[in-house]
Amino acid sequence: MLYPIDTESRVVLNLNGVWNFMIDKEVDPIDPAEPLPTKEVMAVPASFNDQTVTKEIREHSGFTWYEKEFKVAKSLLDERLVLRFGSATHEAWVYINGKEATYHKGGFTPFEVEINDFLENGTNRLTVRLSNLLDHTTLPVGNYSEYRDEAGNLVRKVDENFDFFNYAGLHRPVHLYTTPKEYIEDITIAPEIDLNANHADVKIDVKTAGGFDEVRVTIFDEAGNEAANASGTAVSVPIEDVNLWQPLGAYLYEAKVEAIKNGETVDVYEEHFGVRKVEVKAGKFLINGEPFYFKGFGKHEDTYVNGRGLNEAYNVLDINLMKKMGANSFRTSHYPYSDEMMRLCDREGIVVIDETPAVGLFGAFSFDVSILESDGEIEDSTWEDMKTAEAHEQVVRELIDRDKNHACVVMWSIANEAATYADGAHEYFEPLFNLARELDPQNRPLTNVYIMMATPQADKCTDLVDVIALNRYYGWYVQTGDLKTAEEKTRKELQEWQEKYPDKPIMYTEYGADTVAGFHSAYGEPFSEEYQEDYYKMNSKVFDEIDNFVGEQLWNFADFQTKFGIQRVQGNKKGVFTREREPKMAARYLSERWNSIPDFGYKK
Ligand code: GCB
Numbered sequence: 001m002l003y004p005i006d007t008e009s010r011v012v013l014n015l016n017g018v019w020n021f022m023i024d025k026e027v028d029p030i031d032p033a034e035p036l037p038t039k040e041v042m043a044v045p046a047s048f049n050d051q052t053v054t055k056e057i058r059e060h061s062g063f064t065w066y067e068k069e070f071k072v073a074k075s076l077l078d079e080r081l082v083l084r085f086g087s088a089t090h091e092a093w094v095y096i097n098g099k100e101a102t103y104h105k106g107g108f109t110p111f112e113v114e115i116n117d118f119l120e121n122g123t124n125r126l127t128v129r130l131s132n133l134l135d136h137t138t139l140p141v142g143n144y145s146e147y148r149d150e151a152g153n154l155v156r157k158v159d160e161n162f163d164f165f166n167y168a169g170l171h172r173p174v175h176l177y178t179t180p181k182e183y184i185e186d187i188t189i190a191p192e193i194d195l196n197a198n199h200a201d202v203k204i205d206v207k208t209a210g211g212f213d214e215v216r217v218t219i220f221d222e223a224g225n226e227a228a229n230a231s232g233t234a235v236s237v238p239i240e241d242v243n244l245w246q247p248l249g250a251y252l253y254e255a256k257v258e259a260i261k262n263g264e265t266v267d268v269y270e271e272h273f274g275v276r277k278v279e280v281k282a283g284k285f286l287i288n289g290e291p292f293y294f295k296g297f298g299k300h301e302d303t304y305v306n307g308r309g310l311n312e313a314y315n316v317l318d319i320n321l322m323k324k325m326g327a328n329s330f331r332t333s334h335y336p337y338s339d340e341m342m343r344l345c346d347r348e349g350i351v352v353i354d355e356t357p358a359v360g361l362f363g364a365f366s367f368d369v370s371i372l373e374s375d376g377e378i379e380d381s382t383w384e385d386m387k388t389a390e391a392h393e394q395v396v397r398e399l400i401d402r403d404k405n406h407a408c409v410v411m412w413s414i415a416n417e418a419a420t421y422a423d424g425a426h427e428y429f430e431p432l433f434n435l436a437r438e439l440d441p442q443n444r445p446l447t448n449v450y451i452m453m454a455t456p457q458a459d460k461c462t463d464l465v466d467v468i469a470l471n472r473y474y475g476w477y478v479q480t481g482d483l484k485t486a487e488e489k490t491r492k493e494l495q496e497w498q499e500k501y502p503d504k505p506i507m508y509t510e511y512g513a514d515t516v517a518g519f520h521s522a523y524g525e526p527f528s529e530e531y532q533e534d535y536y537k538m539n540s541k542v543f544d545e546i547d548n549f550v551g552e553q554l555w556n557f558a559d560f561q562t563k564f565g566i567q568r569v570q571g572n573k574k575g576v577f578t579r580e581r582e583p584k585m586a587a588r589y590l591s592e593r594w595n596s597i598p599d600f601g602y603k604k
Pocket of ligand 1: 162163164334416417471510555572574
């Protein structure tokens, strides 16, 4: 899906700002044909939860309503008018002047609808009913329950089957944009690169709605000079002396697509793209033919007040902090991030592992992984209990559709910490991996991020992945405070993975220890800043011994908000930065390490 931009033929208006808001107590029915009966307001884009001082609103599980009035200039009324939500978390019913215009389920991908037929003269009213409910059919997975209170009112509850707060609302920009009535619908870009010849054939497919005489594609380099051009809806455009998109050395070409009729340019869209090659070969992860080493983080879209809502200043700051630390990459744990963040990573040369919102596919979710220390089979009925196959297919489709052209995306993560070791896992995942391979025009590698119980012996899905991505907490959830034993366990497991799958690169996508900023211990006790640093040093030492170990993405970039839990004091404290983005002690050690590790060729 194309991102809304202004071009010679398109105008983007934004409907962000302060909207009317209310929670739906499900007592009196709400009629979207009438103005909302509320005095409450909420800023968009943002989560609603942290903008209020009312506990009932902050912790509300169920339905909420948003409303905004808007006008459209007369001069635009002959254009096709499209209303686009960057995301609406997690399920949305959209009404214009009381009539349902569209519906979308899934809280982390955009959706849009043509609204010309819904508009009235003068003021229009846009009303959105949202649900933040999650259950065993949705992604993420929630444990849903309900009961009637003393007054007979329905009370709904979602217990997150994952470790982050169930923020909800209109999290990303709401745009109203125009296109001509006949328009460019989609553009797919897949560069094929001959690294030796320094040449690329860029395959560009253009989908149009309407009858055009010609579709012209012109490629411009960063200086604005024409690099190549072609005519057609499925073209292969050669670029000589190609400037590669490199990690931390981004180079973006622009594909200007013009749809022409009767000699006139009707619609124009400009898509930026990078030319880079990604391959997995002989236990290495190659970018542009060189073995790449991932240094970086698992993150969250999580900031004060905005909650999970877009916060572009924080996005810029986070990337600056990453670069300063010598990091080159992150994973969009545990859901697709905003379009705006993906566009920023393209520009900044940040390498991204792009993850679906498939988190919580694990029947027995708790922070307790001590079953690892018991012998014998782990009982797990995840794949009988979860009914998420349909939602999972949808999120794979929507993620790849939205992000397929991004140079920053080098790998798709199909799920985080699913019960890949349990009976039924392979049957569940195989069709999803096949689908992703079929859909991605750039054939990026795929991974499935592994929970600790997915050991080399127990896991059932490793034949499906290109890269073995591990979340490991030796020295934290197990062997707490005992880094010596943790080191042995870490080494043993990594050696076993490498022996069993010598051709698959291995990386850590999570490892970390909760750390209370400002808490120090002469003995390096758990929760102290000393322990966090010692924990990372121990892990680094083992990583450097494993030949096929191609990257370290720690958990987490910053402290973040979670659901309530006796192991969480105002959230998860595994950040190397606090939620304010102040560094903890370990940031200095990691920064020294990462700044001395080259992006390429670290593991020979
Ligand atoms: C994990 C999860 C992540 C949690 C983390 C933790 O394995 O993937 O969502 O936040 O552990 O800190 O427990």
